[in-house]
Amino acid sequence: MTVNETVRIGQGQRLQEQIRHNLRMYWDDAWDVPLPYNTELTVERFMLGADARAETVSVEIRGSTRGATERYVLHLASGMEQVTCHGPEGPVDFVHPLTMRQWGPAATLPLWFDWLARRDAQNAHDWVCTEEHWESEDIEAQLYRVEQGIVSFDATATHTANFRTAEQFTEWLQQAAGPSTARLKALALTDAQAFAAGAELRLYCTRLSDQDPEAPGELVSRPLDITLGELRQKPLGVRSLGVGVGDWAGFSLVMDGPAVEQFHGDDMVPLSRVQQAFGSGEPQYPWWGVTVAGVDSVLLVPARKAVVTLRYDRDGADVWFSAQSDDEHLNKAWAEEMWSRRWGRELDHTVQLSQQEVQAAVQSAEQQLAELHYQQEEQRNDDATSTGGRQ
Amino acid sequence: MSTTTARTAGRGVQSVTGLPPVPDLGEGEGNPRCMWDWDVCPETPTKKIVWRGNNGTENYAETLCARHYAVELSRFTEVHSVSCSGTVASHILALGDM
Numbered sequence: 001m002t003v004n005e006t007v008r009i010g011q012g013q014r015l016q017e018q019i020r021h022n023l024r025m026y027w028d029d030a031w032d033v034p035l036p037y038n039t040e041l042t043v044e045r046f047m048l049g050a051d052a053r054a055e056t057v058s059v060e061i062r063g064s065t066r067g068a069t070e071r072y073v074l075h076l077a078s079g080m081e082q083v084t085c086h087g088p089e090g091p092v093d094f095v096h097p098l099t100m101r102q103w104g105p106a107a108t109l110p111l112w113f114d115w116l117a118r119r120d121a122q123n124a125h126d127w128v129c130t131e132e133h134w135e136s137e138d139i140e141a142q143l144y145r146v147e148q149g150i151v152s153f154d155a156t157a158t159h160t161a162n163f164r165t166a167e168q169f170t171e172w173l174q175q176a177a178g179p180s181t182a183r184l185k186a187l188a189l190t191d192a193q194a195f196a197a198g199a200e201l202r203l204y205c206t207r208l209s210d211q212d213p214e215a216p217g218e219l220v221s222r223p224l225d226i227t228l229g230e231l232r233q234k235p236l237g238v239r240s241l242g243v244g245v246g247d248w249a250g251f252s253l254v255m256d257g258p259a260v261e262q263f264h265g266d267d268m269v270p271l272s273r274v275q276q277a278f279g280s281g282e283p284q285y286p287w288w289g290v291t292v293a294g295v296d297s298v299l300l301v302p303a304r305k306a307v308v309t310l311r312y313d314r315d316g317a318d319v320w321f322s323a324q325s326d327d328e329h330l331n332k333a334w335a336e337e338m339w340s341r342r343w344g345r346e347l348d349h350t351v352q353l354s355q356q357e358v359q360a361a362v363q364s365a366e367q368q369l370a371e372l373h374y375q376q377e378e379q380r381n382d383d384a385t386s387t388g389g390r391q
Numbered sequence: 392m393s394t395t396t397a398r399t400a401g402r403g404v405q406s407v408t409g410l411p412p413v414p415d416l417g418e419g420e421g422n423p424r425c426m427w428d429w430d431v432c433p434e435t436p437t438k439k440i441v442w443r444g445n446n447g448t449e450n451y452a453e454t455l456c457a458r459h460y461a462v463e464l465s466r467f468t469e470v471h472s473v474s475c476s477g478t479v480a481s482h483i484l485a486l487g488d489m
Contacts, residue, residue: 328474335473339466346462349430353458361461362438366486369468373479380478 037344038124039117046074046113061120066127072116080109098333099307099326101159128350154178155311159326160288161304166280169288173310173321180316181258183293187278189285189300192231195277199269203241204297226300234286235302237325241267249299250322253292260294268297290321299323307333427459440464441485450484460486 035041046057057074073086084105085092094107097118107115145151156176163169169186177184189195226241238249251265271291278289278298286303299321301308307329311320345351346361353361425432434456440463442451455463467482475482 332470332474335470339469342469343462343465346458347429349432358457358461361465362457365461365464365468369464369479369483369486372468372472376478376480 033114034338034341036114036118036121037341038348039121040124041113041117041120043113059116061116062123064123064126070119070123074109074112076109078106082106083109083112085112085115096159098330098337099159100157100162101326102162151313151315152179153311153313155309157307157309160301160306160308160323163288163303165282166288169290173290176310177319178312178316180312180319181255182253182260182312182316182319184310184319184321185291185293187289187291187298188281188283189231189277189287189289189303190279190283191277192228192285193277195231195269195274196228198274198277200273202269203267204269231285231287235305237302237305237327238323239325240302240305241300247325247328248322249301250320251292251297251299252321253295253319255317255319260292263292263295263297265295265297265299268299271296271298274298290323425456425459426453427455427463432456432459434458437489438487439485439489440483443482443484454489 041059041061046059048057055075055077057076058071059074060069060071062068063070070088072088072092075084075086085094085107091105093105094103094111094115095101096103097115154176158172158176160169163172163186166186166188170184173184173186230240237247239247241249249267251263251268253260254262271289274289283303288301288303289298290301290308291298301323302325305326306323307326308321308323311322312318340347343361346353423435425434425436436454436456438455438457438460440453440455440460442453444450453463464486467479471482472479
Protein backbone atom coordinates (compact mmCIF):
# COMPACT_ATOMS: atom_id res chain seq x y z
CA MET A 1 0.00 0.00 0.00
CA THR A 2 1.42 3.37 -1.00
CA VAL A 3 1.60 6.36 1.32
CA ASN A 4 -1.02 8.12 -0.80
CA GLU A 5 -3.43 5.21 -0.51
CA THR A 6 -2.91 5.11 3.24
CA VAL A 7 -3.64 8.81 3.48
CA ARG A 8 -6.80 8.45 1.41
CA ILE A 9 -8.06 5.52 3.48
CA GLY A 10 -7.34 7.49 6.62
CA GLN A 11 -9.25 10.47 5.27
CA GLY A 12 -12.11 8.23 4.17
CA GLN A 13 -12.40 6.74 7.64
CA ARG A 14 -12.21 10.15 9.24
CA LEU A 15 -14.94 11.43 6.95
CA GLN A 16 -17.17 8.47 7.75
CA GLU A 17 -16.56 9.06 11.44
CA GLN A 18 -17.49 12.70 11.02
CA ILE A 19 -20.67 11.83 9.15
CA ARG A 20 -21.57 9.27 11.80
CA HIS A 21 -21.09 11.78 14.57
CA ASN A 22 -22.84 14.51 12.67
CA LEU A 23 -26.10 12.75 12.01
CA ARG A 24 -27.83 15.57 13.69
CA MET A 25 -30.81 16.38 11.61
CA TYR A 26 -33.59 18.86 11.60
CA TRP A 27 -33.26 19.96 15.20
CA ASP A 28 -30.11 20.49 17.21
CA ASP A 29 -31.14 18.12 19.97
CA ALA A 30 -32.25 15.34 17.66
CA TRP A 31 -29.13 13.20 17.71
CA ASP A 32 -30.55 9.77 18.08
CA VAL A 33 -32.48 9.53 14.86
CA PRO A 34 -33.47 6.16 13.43
CA LEU A 35 -32.74 5.72 9.73
CA PRO A 36 -35.67 5.57 7.31
CA TYR A 37 -37.30 2.15 7.28
CA ASN A 38 -35.85 -0.26 4.75
CA THR A 39 -32.93 1.89 3.63
CA GLU A 40 -29.74 0.05 2.82
CA LEU A 41 -27.63 3.18 2.91
CA THR A 42 -24.90 3.25 5.53
CA VAL A 43 -22.11 5.68 6.25
CA GLU A 44 -19.64 3.06 5.02
CA ARG A 45 -21.09 3.28 1.51
CA PHE A 46 -19.84 6.83 1.07
CA MET A 47 -16.75 6.67 -1.11
CA LEU A 48 -14.11 9.32 -1.09
CA GLY A 49 -13.76 10.88 -4.54
CA ALA A 50 -10.63 11.04 -6.63
CA ASP A 51 -9.73 14.32 -4.99
CA ALA A 52 -7.23 13.58 -2.24
CA ARG A 53 -8.49 16.58 -0.27
CA ALA A 54 -11.80 14.76 0.11
CA GLU A 55 -13.83 17.50 -1.50
CA THR A 56 -16.12 15.05 -3.24
CA VAL A 57 -17.83 11.98 -1.90
CA SER A 58 -19.85 9.58 -4.02
CA VAL A 59 -22.50 7.08 -3.11
CA GLU A 60 -24.73 4.62 -4.94
CA ILE A 61 -28.27 3.94 -3.84
CA ARG A 62 -30.99 1.70 -5.23
CA GLY A 63 -32.85 3.02 -8.28
CA SER A 64 -36.58 3.06 -8.89
CA THR A 65 -36.58 -0.20 -10.83
CA ARG A 66 -35.30 -3.48 -9.43
CA GLY A 67 -31.59 -3.93 -9.97
CA ALA A 68 -31.00 -0.31 -11.05
CA THR A 69 -28.81 2.09 -9.09
CA GLU A 70 -28.51 5.86 -8.82
CA ARG A 71 -25.17 7.54 -8.25
CA TYR A 72 -24.82 10.79 -6.37
CA VAL A 73 -21.76 12.95 -5.84
CA LEU A 74 -21.59 15.32 -2.89
CA HIS A 75 -19.32 18.35 -3.11
CA LEU A 76 -17.81 19.44 0.18
CA ALA A 77 -15.73 22.31 -1.13
CA SER A 78 -17.34 24.72 1.36
CA GLY A 79 -17.25 22.28 4.28
CA MET A 80 -19.88 20.02 5.82
CA GLU A 81 -22.41 22.80 6.27
CA GLN A 82 -22.69 23.83 2.62
CA VAL A 83 -22.73 20.60 0.69
CA THR A 84 -24.14 20.42 -2.83
CA CYS A 85 -25.31 17.28 -4.57
CA HIS A 86 -25.14 16.03 -8.13
CA GLY A 87 -27.46 13.19 -9.14
CA PRO A 88 -28.15 11.17 -12.28
CA GLU A 89 -30.10 14.09 -13.76
CA GLY A 90 -27.77 16.89 -12.74
CA PRO A 91 -27.60 19.19 -9.70
CA VAL A 92 -30.18 18.37 -7.02
CA ASP A 93 -32.03 21.09 -5.12
CA PHE A 94 -32.52 20.20 -1.46
CA VAL A 95 -36.15 20.04 -0.39
CA HIS A 96 -36.67 19.80 3.36
CA PRO A 97 -38.46 16.46 3.76
CA LEU A 98 -40.74 17.65 6.56
CA THR A 99 -41.66 21.22 5.60
CA MET A 100 -41.29 20.54 1.85
CA ARG A 101 -39.57 23.89 1.56
CA GLN A 102 -37.06 24.20 -1.29
CA TRP A 103 -33.71 25.22 0.15
CA GLY A 104 -31.75 25.54 -3.06
CA PRO A 105 -28.58 23.60 -3.91
CA ALA A 106 -26.85 23.48 -0.50
CA ALA A 107 -27.60 21.60 2.73
CA THR A 108 -25.53 20.07 5.52
CA LEU A 109 -23.89 16.70 4.97
CA PRO A 110 -26.13 14.88 7.51
CA LEU A 111 -29.22 16.28 5.80
CA TRP A 112 -28.01 14.95 2.46
CA PHE A 113 -27.25 11.62 4.08
CA ASP A 114 -30.80 11.43 5.36
CA TRP A 115 -32.20 12.62 2.03
CA LEU A 116 -30.30 9.84 0.22
CA ALA A 117 -31.36 7.25 2.78
CA ARG A 118 -35.00 8.27 2.30
CA ARG A 119 -34.64 8.16 -1.47
CA ASP A 120 -33.04 4.72 -1.32
CA ALA A 121 -35.96 3.42 0.78
CA GLN A 122 -38.55 5.16 -1.41
CA ASN A 123 -37.05 3.78 -4.62
CA ALA A 124 -37.14 0.25 -3.21
CA HIS A 125 -40.74 0.83 -2.12
CA ASP A 126 -41.61 1.99 -5.65
CA TRP A 127 -40.47 -1.36 -7.04
CA VAL A 128 -43.06 -3.08 -4.94
CA CYS A 129 -45.79 -0.62 -5.92
CA THR A 130 -45.20 -0.94 -9.63
CA GLU A 131 -44.88 -4.70 -9.35
CA GLU A 132 -48.16 -5.02 -7.47
CA HIS A 133 -50.67 -5.65 -10.21
CA TRP A 134 -53.37 -3.27 -9.05
CA GLU A 135 -51.16 -0.21 -8.67
CA SER A 136 -50.14 0.15 -12.28
CA GLU A 137 -52.01 2.42 -14.69
CA ASP A 138 -52.52 0.09 -17.66
CA ILE A 139 -56.07 -0.70 -18.84
CA GLU A 140 -55.99 -4.21 -17.42
CA ALA A 141 -55.08 -2.94 -13.97
CA GLN A 142 -57.72 -0.21 -14.15
CA LEU A 143 -60.41 -2.78 -15.04
CA TYR A 144 -59.20 -4.99 -12.22
CA ARG A 145 -59.58 -2.06 -9.80
CA VAL A 146 -63.13 -1.36 -11.01
CA GLU A 147 -64.08 -5.03 -10.60
CA GLN A 148 -62.60 -5.16 -7.11
CA GLY A 149 -63.97 -1.79 -6.06
CA ILE A 150 -60.44 -0.47 -5.47
CA VAL A 151 -60.16 3.31 -5.82
CA SER A 152 -57.17 5.59 -6.13
CA PHE A 153 -56.23 8.04 -3.39
CA ASP A 154 -53.27 10.26 -2.70
CA ALA A 155 -52.04 13.16 -0.62
CA THR A 156 -49.50 15.74 -1.74
CA ALA A 157 -48.04 18.53 0.34
CA THR A 158 -45.77 21.48 -0.27
CA HIS A 159 -44.65 24.76 1.30
CA THR A 160 -46.25 28.00 0.13
CA ALA A 161 -42.81 29.65 0.02
CA ASN A 162 -42.10 27.48 -3.02
CA PHE A 163 -44.54 29.46 -5.16
CA ARG A 164 -43.69 32.81 -6.69
CA THR A 165 -46.85 33.32 -8.71
CA ALA A 166 -50.51 32.33 -8.47
CA GLU A 167 -50.09 30.40 -11.72
CA GLN A 168 -47.36 28.21 -10.18
CA PHE A 169 -49.55 27.52 -7.17
CA THR A 170 -52.55 26.71 -9.41
CA GLU A 171 -50.45 24.33 -11.49
CA TRP A 172 -49.42 22.49 -8.32
CA LEU A 173 -53.05 22.30 -7.13
CA GLN A 174 -54.16 20.80 -10.44
CA GLN A 175 -51.36 18.23 -10.48
CA ALA A 176 -51.93 17.27 -6.87
CA ALA A 177 -55.66 16.76 -7.53
CA GLY A 178 -54.71 13.87 -9.86
CA PRO A 179 -57.79 12.33 -11.50
CA SER A 180 -60.24 14.64 -9.71
CA THR A 181 -62.52 16.89 -11.72
CA ALA A 182 -62.30 19.57 -8.99
CA ARG A 183 -60.67 22.71 -10.38
CA LEU A 184 -58.80 24.40 -7.58
CA LYS A 185 -57.25 27.76 -8.26
CA ALA A 186 -54.83 30.04 -6.44
CA LEU A 187 -55.23 33.81 -6.52
CA ALA A 188 -52.70 36.45 -5.49
CA LEU A 189 -53.80 39.04 -2.93
CA THR A 190 -53.13 42.31 -4.71
CA ASP A 191 -55.41 44.73 -2.86
CA ALA A 192 -55.60 44.37 0.93
CA GLN A 193 -57.92 47.38 1.20
CA ALA A 194 -60.45 45.80 -1.16
CA PHE A 195 -60.27 42.54 0.77
CA ALA A 196 -60.89 44.20 4.11
CA ALA A 197 -63.78 46.25 2.70
CA GLY A 198 -65.35 43.28 0.88
CA ALA A 199 -64.99 40.81 3.73
CA GLU A 200 -66.63 43.29 6.13
CA LEU A 201 -64.65 41.78 8.98
CA ARG A 202 -66.50 38.50 8.69
CA LEU A 203 -65.30 34.95 8.12
CA TYR A 204 -67.85 32.44 6.97
CA CYS A 205 -68.47 28.82 7.53
CA THR A 206 -69.80 27.93 4.11
CA ARG A 207 -71.58 24.92 2.78
CA LEU A 208 -73.02 23.99 -0.56
CA SER A 209 -75.13 21.00 -1.36
CA ASP A 210 -76.84 20.13 -4.62
CA GLN A 211 -79.10 17.78 -2.74
CA ASP A 212 -81.20 20.69 -1.56
CA PRO A 213 -81.45 23.25 -4.38
CA GLU A 214 -83.72 25.46 -2.27
CA ALA A 215 -80.98 25.93 0.30
CA PRO A 216 -77.76 25.67 -1.67
CA GLY A 217 -75.55 27.22 0.92
CA GLU A 218 -75.32 28.17 4.50
CA LEU A 219 -73.34 31.08 5.78
CA VAL A 220 -72.50 31.22 9.43
CA SER A 221 -70.44 34.27 10.01
CA ARG A 222 -68.02 35.07 12.78
CA PRO A 223 -65.67 37.99 13.27
CA LEU A 224 -62.57 38.10 11.12
CA ASP A 225 -59.87 39.13 13.56
CA ILE A 226 -57.38 40.06 10.92
CA THR A 227 -56.94 43.78 10.37
CA LEU A 228 -55.91 45.65 7.29
CA GLY A 229 -52.51 46.24 8.87
CA GLU A 230 -52.04 42.57 9.57
CA LEU A 231 -52.94 41.65 6.01
CA ARG A 232 -50.04 43.83 4.95
CA GLN A 233 -47.60 42.27 7.41
CA LYS A 234 -45.83 38.98 7.08
CA PRO A 235 -48.15 36.34 8.56
CA LEU A 236 -46.85 34.06 11.31
CA GLY A 237 -48.91 31.23 9.99
CA VAL A 238 -52.53 30.25 9.45
CA ARG A 239 -53.21 31.53 12.98
CA SER A 240 -52.61 35.06 11.67
CA LEU A 241 -56.16 34.89 10.32
CA GLY A 242 -57.32 35.39 13.88
CA VAL A 243 -57.16 34.01 17.40
CA GLY A 244 -60.08 31.65 16.90
CA VAL A 245 -58.74 30.12 13.69
CA GLY A 246 -55.88 28.08 15.10
CA ASP A 247 -53.09 26.61 13.03
CA TRP A 248 -55.19 24.81 10.50
CA ALA A 249 -57.73 25.88 7.90
CA GLY A 250 -59.22 24.09 4.94
CA PHE A 251 -62.17 22.88 2.95
CA SER A 252 -63.58 19.67 1.53
CA LEU A 253 -65.43 18.79 -1.66
CA VAL A 254 -67.51 15.97 -3.02
CA MET A 255 -67.62 15.96 -6.81
CA ASP A 256 -70.35 14.57 -9.05
CA GLY A 257 -68.77 14.44 -12.48
CA PRO A 258 -67.52 17.96 -13.21
CA ALA A 259 -69.97 19.56 -10.73
CA VAL A 260 -69.43 20.24 -7.06
CA GLU A 261 -72.04 18.20 -5.21
CA GLN A 262 -71.02 19.12 -1.67
CA PHE A 263 -68.67 21.66 -0.24
CA HIS A 264 -67.71 22.56 3.28
CA GLY A 265 -65.25 25.25 4.28
CA ASP A 266 -64.57 27.04 7.53
CA ASP A 267 -63.01 30.46 7.94
CA MET A 268 -63.51 31.38 4.32
CA VAL A 269 -64.90 34.51 2.70
CA PRO A 270 -67.47 34.68 -0.14
CA LEU A 271 -65.33 35.21 -3.23
CA SER A 272 -67.88 37.46 -4.94
CA ARG A 273 -67.40 40.04 -2.18
CA VAL A 274 -63.62 40.16 -2.46
CA GLN A 275 -63.00 39.23 -6.09
CA GLN A 276 -61.42 42.60 -6.87
CA ALA A 277 -58.83 42.08 -4.12
CA PHE A 278 -57.21 39.23 -6.04
CA GLY A 279 -55.23 39.04 -9.22
CA SER A 280 -52.72 36.83 -11.00
CA GLY A 281 -48.93 36.76 -10.83
CA GLU A 282 -47.13 37.66 -7.60
CA PRO A 283 -49.12 38.70 -4.53
CA GLN A 284 -48.65 42.30 -3.39
CA TYR A 285 -49.41 41.20 0.17
CA PRO A 286 -48.14 37.95 1.69
CA TRP A 287 -51.33 35.94 1.19
CA TRP A 288 -52.76 33.64 -1.41
CA GLY A 289 -56.45 32.99 -1.94
CA VAL A 290 -57.46 29.42 -2.77
CA THR A 291 -60.82 28.75 -4.37
CA VAL A 292 -62.62 26.12 -6.45
CA ALA A 293 -64.56 26.49 -9.70
CA GLY A 294 -68.27 26.37 -8.87
CA VAL A 295 -67.89 27.55 -5.29
CA ASP A 296 -68.20 31.16 -4.15
CA SER A 297 -65.69 30.93 -1.31
CA VAL A 298 -62.03 31.79 -0.95
CA LEU A 299 -59.58 30.73 1.75
CA LEU A 300 -56.73 33.03 2.71
CA VAL A 301 -53.45 31.12 2.91
CA PRO A 302 -50.19 32.63 4.23
CA ALA A 303 -47.78 33.04 1.34
CA ARG A 304 -44.56 32.05 3.10
CA LYS A 305 -45.48 30.38 6.37
CA ALA A 306 -47.75 27.47 5.55
CA VAL A 307 -47.65 23.89 4.40
CA VAL A 308 -50.55 23.07 2.09
CA THR A 309 -51.89 19.57 1.54
CA LEU A 310 -54.19 18.33 -1.18
CA ARG A 311 -55.71 14.93 -0.63
CA TYR A 312 -58.16 13.00 -2.76
CA ASP A 313 -59.95 9.68 -2.43
CA ARG A 314 -62.52 7.67 -4.41
CA ASP A 315 -60.65 8.33 -7.68
CA GLY A 316 -60.86 12.07 -7.03
CA ALA A 317 -64.55 12.28 -6.08
CA ASP A 318 -63.58 13.37 -2.55
CA VAL A 319 -61.08 16.22 -2.21
CA TRP A 320 -59.64 17.96 0.84
CA PHE A 321 -57.46 21.04 0.80
CA SER A 322 -55.76 22.28 3.97
CA ALA A 323 -53.20 24.83 5.05
CA GLN A 324 -51.25 24.52 8.27
CA SER A 325 -48.78 26.91 9.93
CA ASP A 326 -45.36 25.56 8.98
CA ASP A 327 -43.95 25.45 12.53
CA GLU A 328 -46.96 23.49 13.77
CA HIS A 329 -46.72 21.23 10.74
CA LEU A 330 -43.04 20.56 11.49
CA ASN A 331 -43.80 19.35 15.03
CA LYS A 332 -46.36 16.89 13.77
CA ALA A 333 -44.38 15.83 10.72
CA TRP A 334 -41.33 15.12 12.89
CA ALA A 335 -43.38 12.88 15.19
CA GLU A 336 -44.97 11.16 12.21
CA GLU A 337 -41.62 10.63 10.48
CA MET A 338 -39.96 9.14 13.55
CA TRP A 339 -42.97 6.90 14.17
CA SER A 340 -42.94 5.60 10.59
CA ARG A 341 -39.22 4.88 10.87
CA ARG A 342 -39.63 2.99 14.15
CA TRP A 343 -42.73 1.09 13.03
CA GLY A 344 -41.87 0.74 9.33
CA ARG A 345 -41.56 -3.01 9.44
CA GLU A 346 -44.95 -3.49 11.08
CA LEU A 347 -46.47 -1.05 8.58
CA ASP A 348 -44.98 -2.79 5.56
CA HIS A 349 -47.73 -5.07 4.25
CA THR A 350 -45.25 -6.97 2.10
CA VAL A 351 -43.44 -8.25 5.19
CA GLN A 352 -44.76 -11.33 6.97
CA LEU A 353 -44.13 -11.03 10.70
CA SER A 354 -43.65 -14.03 12.96
CA GLN A 355 -45.98 -14.62 15.90
CA GLN A 356 -43.16 -13.61 18.23
CA GLU A 357 -42.58 -10.36 16.37
CA VAL A 358 -46.28 -9.47 16.52
CA GLN A 359 -46.37 -10.26 20.23
CA ALA A 360 -43.29 -8.13 20.82
CA ALA A 361 -44.88 -5.25 18.87
CA VAL A 362 -48.10 -5.51 20.90
CA GLN A 363 -46.16 -5.59 24.16
CA SER A 364 -44.02 -2.62 23.18
CA ALA A 365 -47.02 -0.54 22.03
CA GLU A 366 -49.02 -1.31 25.17
CA GLN A 367 -46.01 -0.63 27.38
CA GLN A 368 -45.35 2.81 25.98
CA LEU A 369 -49.03 3.72 26.10
CA ALA A 370 -49.09 2.59 29.73
CA GLU A 371 -46.02 4.70 30.46
CA LEU A 372 -47.61 7.76 28.88
CA HIS A 373 -50.78 7.16 30.86
CA TYR A 374 -48.75 6.76 34.04
CA GLN A 375 -46.87 10.03 33.40
CA GLN A 376 -50.13 11.86 32.74
CA GLU A 377 -51.68 10.47 35.93
CA GLU A 378 -48.58 11.49 37.92
CA GLN A 379 -48.81 14.94 36.43
CA ARG A 380 -52.50 15.13 37.27
CA ASN A 381 -51.81 14.07 40.86
CA ASP A 382 -48.97 16.61 41.14
CA ASP A 383 -51.22 19.35 39.81
CA ALA A 384 -53.98 18.34 42.23
CA THR A 385 -51.50 18.36 45.14
CA SER A 386 -50.06 21.73 44.22
CA THR A 387 -53.53 23.29 43.99
CA GLY A 388 -54.89 21.25 46.93
CA GLY A 389 -57.13 23.22 49.29
CA ARG A 390 -57.08 26.25 47.04
CA GLN A 391 -59.66 25.11 44.50
CA MET B 392 -50.92 1.14 34.94
CA SER B 393 -49.31 -2.17 34.14
CA THR B 394 -49.33 -3.71 30.71
CA THR B 395 -51.46 -6.53 32.05
CA THR B 396 -54.08 -4.07 33.19
CA ALA B 397 -54.00 -2.29 29.87
CA ARG B 398 -54.73 -5.54 28.09
CA THR B 399 -57.81 -6.14 30.17
CA ALA B 400 -60.94 -4.82 28.58
CA GLY B 401 -64.27 -4.01 30.21
CA ARG B 402 -64.28 -3.91 33.98
CA GLY B 403 -60.51 -3.98 34.23
CA VAL B 404 -60.48 -0.54 32.70
CA GLN B 405 -62.15 0.88 35.76
CA SER B 406 -58.84 0.70 37.58
CA VAL B 407 -57.03 2.23 34.64
CA THR B 408 -59.17 5.27 33.92
CA GLY B 409 -61.26 5.54 37.06
CA LEU B 410 -64.30 5.50 34.82
CA PRO B 411 -67.35 3.23 34.95
CA PRO B 412 -67.30 0.02 32.94
CA VAL B 413 -67.83 0.40 29.22
CA PRO B 414 -71.08 -0.98 27.87
CA ASP B 415 -70.75 -3.88 25.46
CA LEU B 416 -70.54 -2.33 22.03
CA GLY B 417 -70.71 -5.58 20.15
CA GLU B 418 -67.38 -4.91 18.56
CA GLY B 419 -66.33 -7.33 15.87
CA GLU B 420 -69.87 -8.33 15.03
CA GLY B 421 -70.39 -7.96 11.32
CA ASN B 422 -66.78 -6.99 11.07
CA PRO B 423 -64.92 -10.13 10.16
CA ARG B 424 -61.85 -8.27 8.97
CA CYS B 425 -59.28 -6.13 10.72
CA MET B 426 -60.42 -2.50 10.49
CA TRP B 427 -56.98 -1.15 9.55
CA ASP B 428 -57.58 0.93 6.43
CA TRP B 429 -54.15 2.12 5.30
CA ASP B 430 -54.04 -0.98 3.17
CA VAL B 431 -56.18 -4.07 2.86
CA CYS B 432 -55.70 -6.40 5.83
CA PRO B 433 -57.47 -9.74 5.51
CA GLU B 434 -56.68 -10.83 9.08
CA THR B 435 -59.36 -11.66 11.63
CA PRO B 436 -59.50 -9.08 14.43
CA THR B 437 -58.41 -10.32 17.84
CA LYS B 438 -57.86 -6.98 19.61
CA LYS B 439 -59.88 -3.88 20.18
CA ILE B 440 -59.44 -0.25 21.09
CA VAL B 441 -62.53 1.53 22.39
CA TRP B 442 -62.22 5.21 21.60
CA ARG B 443 -64.19 7.67 23.63
CA GLY B 444 -66.66 9.66 21.53
CA ASN B 445 -66.32 13.42 21.62
CA ASN B 446 -68.63 16.34 20.87
CA GLY B 447 -71.67 14.15 21.17
CA THR B 448 -70.40 11.26 19.06
CA GLU B 449 -70.72 7.76 20.45
CA ASN B 450 -67.90 5.66 21.80
CA TYR B 451 -66.34 3.66 19.01
CA ALA B 452 -64.76 0.22 19.09
CA GLU B 453 -61.98 -0.40 16.59
CA THR B 454 -61.36 -4.09 16.08
CA LEU B 455 -57.97 -5.01 14.70
CA CYS B 456 -55.55 -7.86 14.15
CA ALA B 457 -52.72 -7.89 16.70
CA ARG B 458 -50.19 -6.37 14.34
CA HIS B 459 -52.34 -3.36 13.42
CA TYR B 460 -53.50 -3.01 17.00
CA ALA B 461 -49.84 -2.45 17.97
CA VAL B 462 -49.37 0.00 15.08
CA GLU B 463 -52.54 1.95 15.95
CA LEU B 464 -51.63 2.20 19.65
CA SER B 465 -48.09 3.31 18.87
CA ARG B 466 -49.41 5.94 16.50
CA PHE B 467 -51.60 7.33 19.24
CA THR B 468 -48.69 7.46 21.72
CA GLU B 469 -45.97 8.68 19.39
CA VAL B 470 -47.87 10.91 16.95
CA HIS B 471 -51.31 11.94 18.14
CA SER B 472 -50.41 12.70 21.74
CA VAL B 473 -47.59 15.02 20.61
CA SER B 474 -50.02 17.64 19.33
CA CYS B 475 -53.13 16.87 21.38
CA SER B 476 -53.82 18.27 24.82
CA GLY B 477 -56.04 15.31 25.70
CA THR B 478 -54.78 12.36 27.75
CA VAL B 479 -54.75 8.60 27.23
CA ALA B 480 -57.74 8.31 29.55
CA SER B 481 -59.66 11.02 27.72
CA HIS B 482 -59.28 9.15 24.42
CA ILE B 483 -59.22 5.45 25.18
CA LEU B 484 -61.85 3.69 27.28
CA ALA B 485 -60.68 0.13 26.83
CA LEU B 486 -58.17 -1.90 24.93
CA GLY B 487 -56.77 -5.39 24.63
CA ASP B 488 -58.18 -8.77 23.63
CA MET B 489 -61.65 -8.85 22.12
